[in-house]
Amino acid sequence: MTPMILAVEGLTVSFDGFKAVDDLNFYVEEKELHVVIGPNGAGKTTLLDMICGKTKPTAGTIEFKGLYLEKMLEYQITRAGVGRKFQNPMVYEDLTVSENLEISYPKKRDVIGCLFFHRSETVLIEIERVARMIFLDDQLERKAALLSHGQKQWLEIGMLLMQAPELLLLDEPVAGMSARERELTGELLRKIAEGRSVVVIEHDMEFVKSVAHKVTVLHQGKKLAEGKMDVVQNDPRVIEVYLGH
Numbered sequence: 001m002t003p004m005i006l007a008v009e010g011l012t013v014s015f016d017g018f019k020a021v022d023d024l025n026f027y028v029e030e031k032e033l034h035v036v037i038g039p040n041g042a043g044k045t046t047l048l049d050m051i052c053g054k055t056k057p058t059a060g061t062i063e064f065k066g067l068y069l070e071k072m073l074e075y076q077i078t079r080a081g082v083g084r085k086f087q088n089p090m091v092y093e094d095l096t097v098s099e100n101l102e103i104s105y106p107k108k109r110d111v112i113g114c115l116f117f118h119r120s121e122t123v124l125i126e127i128e129r130v131a132r133m134i135f136l137d138d139q140l141e142r143k144a145a146l147l148s149h150g151q152k153q154w155l156e157i158g159m160l161l162m163q164a165p166e167l168l169l170l171d172e173p174v175a176g177m178s179a180r181e182r183e184l185t186g187e188l189l190r191k192i193a194e195g196r197s198v199v200v201i202e203h204d205m206e207f208v209k210s211v212a213h214k215v216t217v218l219h220q221g222k223k224l225a226e227g228k229m230d231v232v233q234n235d236p237r238v239i240e241v242y243l244g245h
């Protein structure tokens with residue numbers, strides 16, 4: 001059995017008595033690409049918000065590599081190896097692709113670079129490796145402002161990769177992308193999942209089918225179904241929830 005990297009149990013959060021996530025169990029294995037789907041308001045974003053520490057649960061536990069994330073602050077969770085990407089790309093528009101990647105490299109990983117205040121060889125190698133992964137190796141000196149929306153999404157994923165997280169949480173990574181960019185993003189996520197775990201919220205079902213190892217369907221804060229996409233999509237409860245919208 002593949003070891004578990006994340007075990008969420010009994011997770012609940014109430015906003016003024018309304019349970020946005022309700023007694024949820026959710027598990028992610030090492031190197032798993034796990035997609036969370038469900039209609040609007042199902043609790044998908046709130047789930048990721050709780051894993052990364054942005055929202056504190058009312059009840060339940062979030063265990064990540066033996067740490068209990070619900071007791072930790074957001075920056076501690078990031079340092080522990082959880083990277084979160086929100087829906088809109090957040091890159092530094094005035095900086096180049098290379099600079100955006102460079103500032104994302106944790107300084108403690110680069111003692112020499114810090115001391116001498118210039119890019120150390122290690123950082124440069126890492127920038128180039130990540131830039132190749134995100135299809136921007138020929139755009140390194142370009143200002144982020146000049147990139148397409150899709151390229152900015154990739155750059156933000158690259159900025160997360162510079163921090164070497166073990167678990168990546170991505171909120172609708174292909175929203176607003178062209179068909180070709182979606183295809184390349186699928187390639188990128190599969191590559192990332194060769195070395196780390198990825199949880200993705202996504203609405204584009206074709207994309208989900210092409211990347212997901214496992215799918216969890218949320219509905220009204222609860223788990224409606226879970227498993228391989230071809231099984232989940234034929235589940236009558238899932239069909240009803242989707243057709244009912």
Ligand code: ADP
Pocket residue numbers: 015020038039040041042043044045046047
């Ligand atoms: P999804 O990502 O599946 O569309 P969300 O997790 O964003 O769903 O939201 C789940 C439910 O929780 C929605 O009904 C939403 O209005 C509610 N909700 C989320 N965050 C808050 C909040 N901070 N305060 C009040 N209600 C919230």
